[in-house]
């Protein structure tokens with residue numbers, strides 16, 4: 001069964017016609033189960049998680065009641081799951097935990113690191129001066145330090161776009177293999193599922209998240225996967241999911257996770 005568990009409707013309204021454009025594209029690509037995962041930063045109830053990152057303030061354009069109502073309506077007509085893509089900040093673990101307990105209508109929660117030390121949102125602008133002011137080694141180390149803490153926090157179900165920090169391309173730090181080894185061990189001792197996110201193929205790096213080298217290391221452990229196209233527009237819905245499935249099978253992964261009300265169900269990858 002093919003799943004696409006990472007999708008954003010944020011560029012349009014919570015409206016069935018807008019949703020249908022995504023849905024029809026997914027059907028064309030034979031995706032059987034779809035998860036909508038709006039960004040946590042959109043919702044006013046989640047502001048306590050984001051209030052230290054000023055750039056996110058104008059991104060807050062909705063509330064969870066609207067999201068819950070709209071997706072409840074969709075669930076009556078379409079085979080979908082409802083999730084949220086929630087950022088991880090080490091200093092906000094308490095807020096994230098409390099808010100996810102309070103707003104508990106999600107089938108699963110994607111854990112993402114988009115911001116590293118000093119509020120550097122590294123995936124926003126390739127020309128951000130911080131890319132040249134800092135060593136690539138330091139940026140990667142900082143990013144994977146956050147990822148490691150996120151995995152250990154036990155707050156999330158799925159690790160989203162595991163090596164997002166590479167998105168602009170260019171060279172990897174010299175110690176990248178040891179970082180991959182370290183993070184793989186952290187994943188195996190967690191309960192989390194790992195997302196194969198195809199959006200990397202549409203970014204300058206032109207590579208799946210996680211990279212083939214990283215995936216090869218992880219594939220020696222029996223980690224369940226999810227798949228996500230991370231579409232923000234209908235054309236990208238379900239994009240390259242089939243290709244990612246093939247890579248996962250070729251590497252010997254055996255299981256995928258599907259979720260219901262944050263309960264993980266393992267099924268065979270095929």
Ligand SMILES: [Zn+2]
Pocket residue numbers: 085112114160161
């Ligand atoms: Zn993301």
Ligand SMILES: [Zn+2]
Pocket residue numbers: 006007008085230
């Ligand atoms: Zn996303």
